[in-house]
Amino acid sequence: MDTEKKRAPERHGAAANSTLVRAIGDKDFPDAARYRDFRQLLEKEKNIDAVIVGTPDHTHAAIAMAAIQMSKHVHCEKPLARTVYEIRKLSEAARQQRVATQLSNQGHSFLACREFCEAIRSDVIGDVTGVHAVVRFGGGDPDRRIAQLNQQPEVPETLDWNLWRGPAPTRNFHPTYHTGGWPGWRKFGSGVLGDYLCHLVDPVFWALRLDAPTSIVAEAKGYDPKEHSEVFPRSAKIRYEFPARGTRKPVTLYWYDGDLPDLGIDETHTGVIAS
DSSP states (O other), X not given: OOHHHHSOOOOOGGGGGTTTOOOOOTTTOXXXXXXXXXXXXXXXXXXXXXXXXXXXXXXXXXXXXXXXXXXXXXXXESSSOSSHHHHHHHHHHHHHHTOOEEEEOGGGGSHHHHHHHHHHHTTSSOOOOEEEEEOXXXXXXXXXXXXXXXXXXXXXXXXXXXXXHTTSOOXXXXXXXXXXXXGGBTTTOOHHIIIIIHXXXXXXXXXXXXXXXXXXXXXXXXXXXXXXXXXXXXXXXXXEEEOOBTTBOOEEEEEEESOGGGGTOOTTOOEEEEO
């Protein structure tokens, strides 16, 4: 039998995993203990070896650090943390405790990611010294977003707001935080950059073996760091400079998000362009 003819065509992206990935719910493990507070879980469940962190972004660092300090291995959803400081502290703690850690980035396992690396490393387009990564959406209108906080909706009965808020500064409940909008608020997330750069630019880092940049320059339109300190810019352009490494030449990476015409970018250009 020709098994090749029987094999289903391979698909890329989320569609490739649509039949393989599903949410694990109560019906899968009806007898599993359930906790609302991760601190109680870590205190009572002494026999667990590893922890998976898949909570809202602002609690990643606190949960991961608590687990690492108890010598638990950690698999954490992206973004690893909200600030560079938190990431550095987590890395330091993981080294000290000698635990295994992994950052979750589902797209890293897609075939397209490996094909991208193969194309770059096989010198199909020659030396790559410039990369442009573009997404059409950004932080939205900062004034409008901040103004909506003047509303005072009631906290849902099923939500422990102070527990969900966790390490974030004290503030009143608003559904713009809790219903999936937290990445757009600086005390809860890291904006479009933290949400999507890890997906779009992951194969670039992998293929070119990039490490830490030597310089970062950010530009934003219509954004006042004081007046709009709660949110992220409507549009942003960020330039990263990476030094030469081995036989690879220096690389300049440009990141664009938001209202692309404001940044001088054609709206039809999205994705990654290497040159």
